Amino acid sequence: MRIYTKKAVSIDEITEFSLPLREHLKGISFISGLRIVNRLVSNDGTRKYLFALGDGHTIESVLIEDGERLTLCVSSQVGCAMGCKFCLTARGGFKRNLKAHEICDQILCVSRDIEPERKITNIVMMGMGEPLSNYKEVTGALKIMMEWLNISKRRITLSTAGFVPELERLYSDGFNVNPAISLNATTDDTRSMIMPVNKRYNLKTLLSACRRLPIPERRRITFEYVLLKDINDSAEDAARLIRLLKGVRAKVNLIPFNEYDGAHFKRPDDTTVLEFQEIVARGHISVFIRKSKGRDILAACGQLRASN
Numbered sequence: 442m443r444i445y446t447k448k449a450v451s452i453d454e455i456t457e458f459s460l461p462l463r464e465h466l467k468g469i470s471f472i473s474g475l476r477i478v479n480r481l482v483s484n485d486g487t488r489k490y491l492f493a494l495g496d497g498h499t500i501e502s503v504l505i506e507d508g509e510r511l512t513l514c515v516s517s518q519v520g521c522a523m524g525c526k527f528c529l530t531a532r533g534g535f536k537r538n539l540k541a542h543e544i545c546d547q548i549l550c551v552s553r554d555i556e557p558e559r560k561i562t563n564i565v566m567m568g569m570g571e572p573l574s575n576y577k578e579v580t581g582a583l584k585i586m587m588e589w590l591n592i593s594k595r596r597i598t599l600s601t602a603g604f605v606p607e608l609e610r611l612y613s614d615g616f617n618v619n620p621a622i623s624l625n626a627t628t629d630d631t632r633s634m635i636m637p638v639n640k641r642y643n644l645k646t647l648l649s650a651c652r653r654l655p656i657p658e659r660r661r662i663t664f665e666y667v668l669l670k671d672i673n674d675s676a677e678d679a680a681r682l683i684r685l686l687k688g689v690r691a692k693v694n695l696i697p698f699n700e701y702d703g704a705h706f707k708r709p710d711d712t713t714v715l716e717f718q719e720i721v722a723r724g725h726i727s728v729f730i731r732k733s734k735g736r737d738i739l740a741a742c743g744q745l746r747a748s749n
């Protein structure tokens with residue numbers, strides 16, 4: 442616990458322990474940490490970190506500044522096995538799960554790197570990987586964040602591509618952080634085409650589970666919707682989205698696709714995006730167009746790859 446509360450990088454820093462105890466601990470243990478391999482700063486202030494893990498693999502985290510709010514987007518796996526077609530992380534395939542301490546080390550490492558008077562205020566688990574396919578380590582990390590790093594569950598968001606049993610388990614195990622569902626389509630055909638996980642847990646199964654989640658009264662489920670030109674951005678899609686979300690306390694984040702070299706999809710034009718938003722809003726759903734921060738350094742949604 443002291444390691445986390447003090448953000449200690451060496452056992453010598455934990456001066457609350459006696460000298461003999463520190464010497465003993467140094468003989469049998471060490472404090473793990475990440476090495477910053479690269480740090481890119483976007484025109485809008487967003488910072489993308491490339492970290493090296495102990496075994497040589499690399500992961501990325503993104504720090505997003507919005508006024509007083511400092512949000513860190515952390516990774517839960519090295520790569521990702523989900524194969525979402527619009528996502529750059531998916532292209533590198535899956536290497537391994539992160540350990541709980543490697544997830545939290547991203548927070549500690551960035552906390553030490555920013556100005557001393559600033560503090561990370563929010564955590565989003567939307568970096569590399571599908572958090573719920575690494576359930577044990579991710580929930581271990583959530584415990585550390587909430588109990589030892591003093592981050593309120595209301596300031597933690599966990600995003601999933603739609604691992605239904607683990608999503609339900611998360612809440613029955615008492616981890617009622619903010620849920621975000623990466624939805625991205627309004628028909629099973631389209632969703633299965635761009636997100637293979639839909640063949641296992643289709644829209645009906647996923648949205649039924651969302652209706653059952655014991656979300657506190659004043660909170661909502663965020664649905665992330667990456668808008669892909671001519672794939673999921675039509676007026677019919679917007680109307681279907683309203684019907685799909687009936688009975689769910691929902692908020693929709695529209696994310697116009699962030700293009701990258703070799704991407705198979707295009708970003709819709711601004712008029713299409715605004716029209717989509719207007720139709721959804723007419724269905725009395727809170728719908729926002731997500732400001733894509735860090736696009737110039739490939740730090741925006743779906744652009745993390747951990748290349749050096």
Ligand code: SF4
Pocket residue numbers: 521522523524525528529530531568569570571602623743
């Ligand atoms: S969008 Fe998320 S779940 Fe899908 S491949 Fe990318 S990192 Fe994995």
